[in-house]
Amino acid sequence: MQTKRLTRDAMLTGVALIIFIVEAQIPPLTSVPGIKMGLANIITVYAAFAIGPADAALILAARILLGSVVAGNLSTLMYSAAGGLLCLLAMLGLRRVLSESQLWVASVIGAAAHNLGQIAVAVAVTRTPALLAYLPVLLMSGMIAGLFTGLCAQALVKRMSRK
Amino acid sequence: MGNEKVTLKGNGRRSEPLSGKIKFPIQTRVWIGTLAIAFAVCLAAAAVVWLLPGSRRVARVSVDGAVVREIDLSAVTAEGSFVVEGVGGTNTVTVRPGGVCVSAADCPDQVCVKRGWLEGGAAPIVCLPHRLVIELVSGGDGNALDAISG
Structure with missing residues (x-):
C-alpha cells in the first residue's frame, strides 16, 4: 500500500509540476502583480478532497519547491509557499463542511486565502503597506481563477471516483 | 426524494419536479450568495482604490x-x-x-x-x-x- 501511495502522490506532483511550468511560460495577463490562473491548484484541490490532508500537503510542498527550482527563484518560492500554506489550511478547514458538489467553494476561498498570504509576503518584503491597495483586485482575480480550478477539480473528483 | 412532486408546507419551500432549470440545494445557494457579496465588496473596494483622487504629488x-x-x-x-x-x-x-x-x-x-x-x-x-x-x-x-x- 505504501508503494501505491508513493506512486500516486509522485504522479500527481508530476502532473501539478507540468501544469505549473507550462503556466509559468505564459506572460502575465495583466499589469497587476501576482495575478495568474493557478491551474496547478486543480491537483491540490483534488488531492485535498479525494485523497487526504497529509497527501495534499506533501504534493503541494513538493510542487512548490520543485516549481521554484525549475521555473522560478527564491522570491517566487516565498510567495508561493505563504499563499499555498494559507490556501491549503483554508481548504482543509472547509473539507468537513462541504459536500462533493460544493467542492468549488473550497477552491474559491482557498484562492482568496492564497492571495492574502501572497500580499502579506509582498508587504513584508518591500516594507510598503501601500501594496495592500492591490488586495481587492487580487481577491477578485483569485475568486474567478479559484472558481475555474475548483470546477475542474470537482469534475476530476467525480470522474476519478467513477471506476 | 427531491424529484417527487410534493409541497413542504412547513418551511415554505417547494421541491419541484425536474424541469430544465438547474436548481441548487439551499446550502449551495447560501455559498453562492456569500461569495457573490464578497466579490461585490472587492469590486467596490477596487473601484475606490483606483479612482482615489490624486492629490499626492x-x-x-x-x-x-x-x-x-x-x-x-x-x-x-x-x-x-x-x-x-x-x-x-x-x-x-x-x-x-x-x-x-x-x-x-x-x-x-x-x-x-x-x-x-x-x-x-x-x-x-x-x-x-x-x-x-x-x-x-x-x-x-x-x-x-x-x-x-x-
Missing part, C-alpha cells in the same frame, strides 16, 4: 523598503529618466509633469513596465523581483501612511 521610489529618491511631480517640467539599482537588476524610471512610470526594466515579468503611468490612485507601481516600489505620497505634511511606510 510626490513620487517616492524605494528599493527593499528604503527610500532611494523622492520627486515632486508638480515641479517636473520636462520628461526625464534615471536608472534605479534594484535587488538583482535595474529599472529605468521616467518622470513627466504629474506622472511617473517604469519605462524599462530587466526583470523577468515586466509587470512594472506594463503598469504604465502612475498619475493618481492608491495602487503603487511595483517590481517584485527587484523589490522596487514607486508610490505617490503627499509632500511635506505627511499623513499616517507616510509615517508607516517612511
Whole structure:
C-alpha cells in the first residue's frame, strides 16, 4: 500500500509540476502583480478532497519547491509557499463542511486565502503597506481563477471516483 | 426524494419536479450568495482604490523598503529618466509633469513596465523581483501612511 501511495502522490506532483511550468511560460495577463490562473491548484484541490490532508500537503510542498527550482527563484518560492500554506489550511478547514458538489467553494476561498498570504509576503518584503491597495483586485482575480480550478477539480473528483 | 412532486408546507419551500432549470440545494445557494457579496465588496473596494483622487504629488521610489529618491511631480517640467539599482537588476524610471512610470526594466515579468503611468490612485507601481516600489505620497505634511511606510 505504501508503494501505491508513493506512486500516486509522485504522479500527481508530476502532473501539478507540468501544469505549473507550462503556466509559468505564459506572460502575465495583466499589469497587476501576482495575478495568474493557478491551474496547478486543480491537483491540490483534488488531492485535498479525494485523497487526504497529509497527501495534499506533501504534493503541494513538493510542487512548490520543485516549481521554484525549475521555473522560478527564491522570491517566487516565498510567495508561493505563504499563499499555498494559507490556501491549503483554508481548504482543509472547509473539507468537513462541504459536500462533493460544493467542492468549488473550497477552491474559491482557498484562492482568496492564497492571495492574502501572497500580499502579506509582498508587504513584508518591500516594507510598503501601500501594496495592500492591490488586495481587492487580487481577491477578485483569485475568486474567478479559484472558481475555474475548483470546477475542474470537482469534475476530476467525480470522474476519478467513477471506476 | 427531491424529484417527487410534493409541497413542504412547513418551511415554505417547494421541491419541484425536474424541469430544465438547474436548481441548487439551499446550502449551495447560501455559498453562492456569500461569495457573490464578497466579490461585490472587492469590486467596490477596487473601484475606490483606483479612482482615489490624486492629490499626492510626490513620487517616492524605494528599493527593499528604503527610500532611494523622492520627486515632486508638480515641479517636473520636462520628461526625464534615471536608472534605479534594484535587488538583482535595474529599472529605468521616467518622470513627466504629474506622472511617473517604469519605462524599462530587466526583470523577468515586466509587470512594472506594463503598469504604465502612475498619475493618481492608491495602487503603487511595483517590481517584485527587484523589490522596487514607486508610490505617490503627499509632500511635506505627511499623513499616517507616510509615517508607516517612511
